Amino acid sequence: MVISSLVVETTPGKVHAVAEELAKIPGVEVHNDEGYKIVVTIETETTRQSHDVAAGFIGIPGVSNVNLIYVNFEDDPELQAAWERRQQQSQK
Template identity: 40%
Template sequence: MVISGFMLITVKGKTETVIEQLHKLPGVEVHHIEQGVKLILTLEAPSVDESYRVGEKFKEIDGIVSICLAYTNFEDDEAMQHQESVIKQ
């Protein structure tokens, strides 16, 4: 499981529409709205590749001005497990 946290900034007046579009994406949950335009959300995906695919769809949503990845946690992702074992060697 890959869990990522984002802050998105939206165009004033389009925040609700952006949230509706985000909720259509798998694994996306909006947690907080700040000042009517800043969204705090998480994205949960089974793999790094799937997380990337879903995150790329943020770019297609009309009304998003800025996308900031705040953190990513790789839990049991096979690609990351392999990478970790290579680094240890």
């Protein structure tokens, strides 16, 4: 499970419309919107999925910037597989 917290910045007057669009994305939860900033979390299975979801935010009309605040990943299957491959290669 990967949990990321981000602040999404919007152009003036777009914060509520952007928050509504973000809330429609699977795995995204909108926690607060104020001024021109929106606090969201993303929950996904892998860091790659989390990155892909966050990268898609910039395509939402009214989004001007996306800032990663915090990320926690435990038992990410992609990271585990990469680590195991490195361990196998180093033992050869």
